[in-house]
Amino acid sequence: MTSNALVAVTGAEGFIGSHLTETLVAAGYRVRAMAQYNSFSSYGWLETLSPDTLDQVEIVLGDVRDSGSVHDLAEGAEAVYHLAALIAIPYSYRAPHSYVDTNVTGTLNVLEVVRKLGIPRLVHTSTSETYGTAQTVPITEDHPINTQSPYAASKAGGDRLADSYHASFGTPVVTLRPFNTFGPRQSMRAVIPTVIGQVAAGEQVITLGDLRPTRDFLYVKDTARAFLAVGTAPAEAVVGRTFNAGTGGEISVGELTRLIGKLMDTNLDVREDEERVRPAASEVMRLVADATRLRDATGWQPGHDLEQGLLRTIEFFRNPANLARYKTGIYNI
Structure with a gap:
């Protein structure tokens, strides 16, 4: 892919999508960025x-659930980065049809458009949630798929479609499976902004769900670089393959919360809120990545450790203008 080429990004207005857009521009590309259509003409985080x-x-403005929107977005692009998705696990218990519409049918629309237009590269976004609780550690790409929530099932459905289009039509798709990405602009639906946002708003009593699960937290700038790596690597190294992106480290939610309190110089009173606890069989207790395949294929590796990423995220949320965008006093589903 040549520098100054046009690339397209779905879900560009969101957390990871906006960081990827910045990363692509910094690498010399022009970006056609889709933000989900809304009556406020909001471009989300792209506006910042x-x-x-x-x-x-x-x-x-468009919608991946509409094939015409996807066609207009992708036409003339040398690569499509498909990040648009419904992501909140708790809301997937309430509205599973919405997750299928966006994460399965939306992905099908992207695959069809890329195939029909002959676009040279499609980077499809998966999630570590498709693995479920780790059966072996660290988790390689050969780990069994075990979807423990409607969200995870819908993402796995999109993954299987991507695999099938490569096998059936030779569609040049590569799947990136990031583990738990965090950083500035992340939704309060995730644990790190939930804790940091509450502390930044002056709270010392922090309400969370289960404190036992462990996660492999990857700073968002490193996730964006992983997308760029698989989007620009030689086709023979990546096309038709799935790649984990993670650090190989893990920390429990309870330990993470104590670390954030230390970094923010605050003594936290952490309380479990039953409303925030997943159904027992749906909770993924352990996720830790083996990203050897991605490193070997592209040379990618994380550039930030957990504390470095947390400090940058804390700085973001301590900015009053940024904090004002969030509702820290409620449970954000």
């Missing part, structure tokens, strides 16, 4: 990017 970055970004 620097003017110099936005000079290289064409923002379009």
